[in-house]
Amino acid sequence: MAVASEAIDAGEITPEERQTGGEIMCAALVAEGVRVVFGYPGGAIMPFYDALHTCDDLYHVLVRHEQGATHAADGYARATGKVGVCVATSGPGATNMVTGLANAFMDSVPIVAITGQVARPAIGKDSFQETDVIGVTIPVTKHNILVRSAEELGPAIHEAFAIARSGRPGPVLIDVPKDVQFEHAVYRRPERPPTPMQRGSHDEDQLCKAADLIDSAQQPLIIAGHGVILSNGYEALRVLAEKTDIPVITTLLGISCFPESHPLSLGMPGMHGSASTNRAIDEADLLVAIGMRFDDRVTGKISEFAPRARIIHVDIEAAELEKVVRTEVAINADARATMERLGEMVSERSHAEWKSKIGGWKSPTYTVEHDLPQPVDILAEIKRVSGGEAILVTDVGQNQMWAAQHYGYDHPNTHITSGGLGTMGFALPAAMGVKFGQPDTAVWAVAGDGGFQMNIQELATIAAEGLEIKVVIMNNGYLGMVRQWQKFFHGARYSATPITSPNYILLAQAYGLNARRVDHVDEMREAMEWAASTPGCTILDIAIEQERNVYPMIPSGQSVAAMIEDTVPERFRTGEAAGE
């Protein structure tokens, strides 16, 4: 910003135009189009908060733990496609953000985290609340920046936003020493965003090769991931799939990028993917993988993954190509742009035989007679009372897998979850961000009794902000997913997995919220209707079968051959309806 000081010298800018670092931070955030900031103050970030106090264009949400701020920013970003912003003080405030940054990093979510730092002269002296946040967050951020002067502040913030949203999005942290927030400088709003979106480059040769492979495949599949959602590629995917008649599999983070009621939809692959979907991958002769990264939860044992398939891999991140699987064609470009081009290049096909083969693998579904609500019924009820229009924000564990398997997402971007990191405690704070981002859409948070208790403090934020979030706790009295592994792989020794809960009705009351307990399947309909129609945040504490497992399951590191399928106890079985 030498230009600015020259301008002062030349008398073009009056010294009065100089602002404090704190004011510059606010101005730069406003210039980036930020409206809401999730944060928590403390000593080293006070000058920023002081400026925020009189900044009418930024709405600050006081969370109850900085992890909540990061997940809220994450949820906001996923729900809007914009950059989410969170703020914390130095030391403990900043370290509390690490999980949320790691979560956003793994799932390619654009957030900007701003942390206060001790004053420049105090850095490196073990000063009060000093932590080397740059060092701590290097492995969990796309980039981080220590701002050394107020002059650098504006450009640093704009650079952070540009990096967070460009290419494969991700979290960026800006560490601002307290004296920099006090220091004066001139801030000039950039005329246009510093760097345009990177869209990758299209290699026509590779595209032609891909189109040829698609045209000649007999048993092809599309596997669509988060990249389709991040690139707004819903329509391009539908066009490509329909023209080529290729069934579409959606990864955990790809869920809701393709309507599950579509005849070509096959749902989720991998560890808890449906049996037919995993068998289809096993038999496929071509995988068109778009904006996904072949996570080990998807592939299982790599050497036995899709053994007959050639692979076309499209990803905006070059480092993802050839990272896990060998590909026939690797295209380093934006998912939507590539699907649009491919959609024009490929020929119309029909894969009736292949589709009926896959249909034939669908496992029988059992009707289970039980007094307790079944996970599948809970999801069906949420869908019914919300008209299928809600955004589901799910936590981690069995509840997450059931929510992924049984809801039937038909609308774009209506499924938000912590995929890569599998962060328990994600759903509740993320739902806050989602609600701020999509205030007119119903937002349901689905969590287990364990994960809900992990960021339960955010109920206070939800109450204070009057957020209309519908919480559903699938209460099995266990850290269910871990218990399931203990059941299968550790001789059913339930070490440290039984978990107690508080009385959620009283807890909700304490926060000024409404809750109901559901103990019987007959109560569910009414309870769901109550939750949907009661204004504000409601909590449903739903008792489910304690030792219910998620099926099917392919044990970690194994292949579809090792799949464990549902074994519903005989006494609960009332029929074997074929097909789904």
Place this chain on the structure above:
Amino acid sequence: MSEATLTLRFSEGTGAVDRIIGLLRRRGFPIAGMTLERTHADGVGRMTVVVDGLNHIEQVTRHLRRLPDVLEVTNAGAGTIQREFALARVHCVPDQRSELEAIIQHYGGRVISTGEEYLAVEASGRRDELDAMFSELMPYGIEESARTNPMALHAGAPATEWQTV
């Protein structure tokens, strides 16, 4: 496992070197050697890194390119000049001086300091040349020595594209 040599140009800023080195460690590419260099351009740092895992060289390169600090990564394979730099203090009594000086001269080195019982030398060259010089100095008694890892320079036109090994 065989080694590969990469040259990187990066913008110097807080954490840039940490990020580069940390990435290599996290992604499982052990650093066998590294030199941190300066360039003629202000604010642009340079590094020559020797990593184990020739087979994954393209992956390393792609991961490094993800870092906003990194301006350019090239594979310093064929077509690059590689040089190392060495300093050593060798035990030397007066009547050994001329012998030692001959060895040093043979390798293009220079005597930079002398004392009653020692002689200090600087030399640069290919790794094998410096190895050879050191093995000839060894019998006299090397008291202290320091050697850098290689720095690499693209001899002809700069290799802007990643080259397949």
